[in-house]
Amino acid sequence: SQKIEQNSEALNIQEGKTATLTCNYTNYSPAYLQWYRQDPGRGPVFLLLIRENEKEKRKERLKVTFDTTLKQSLFHITASQPADSATYLCAPVNQAGTALIFGKGTTLSVSS
């Protein structure tokens, strides 16, 4: 069955450092992969989408990579700030799919 795994434990880093979050998937051939941010008690907010033929995508301090050979996506936040503290969800999407299948998320805590 399809499986999505994200860093299972909370990730704690110091302000100014780069946070790297991992999303691994199995039994899946996603054509796209989306990353969302979720704050406690609130709905997820879209951050970035990367296609299978794109190795890397950037948006301000965010960078996403997509390695279809390793079946993995990495999500980087550079120069992290306490305001970046949240849970980050990855959602690989199959070619014919529309609904998002989310990983359980990685909770990032950035301390000042």
Add this chain to the structure above:
Amino acid sequence: DSGVTQTPKHLITATGQRVTLRCSPRSGDLSVYWYQQSLDQGLQFLIQYYNGEERAKGNILERFSAQQFPDLHSELNLSSLELGDSALYFCASSLGTSGGQGNTDTQYFGPGTRLTVL
């Protein structure tokens, strides 16, 4: 503010009861999705509607049903409620490109309805 509204924000009810959750999508969006989020299961896709028709189904229980109305708002009906149904229920909407098969569509999530079954 995503532009997606959900009512009510909180709902407390008893086992065996039936409730209805309501969602209004962003203006112009044709697709509506329902998700359930519990602490142990994460965010689970339930069902998608596109322009009034069911488009995709996820892990939705038979006790649950949904519909999308001509004005594009959607309702999720949960019946014979059990303790395990306690969760956050999110509605999301998207443009619905390619007849609802647009898998690059950004989904915009509402604030959620927190359901507590006692």
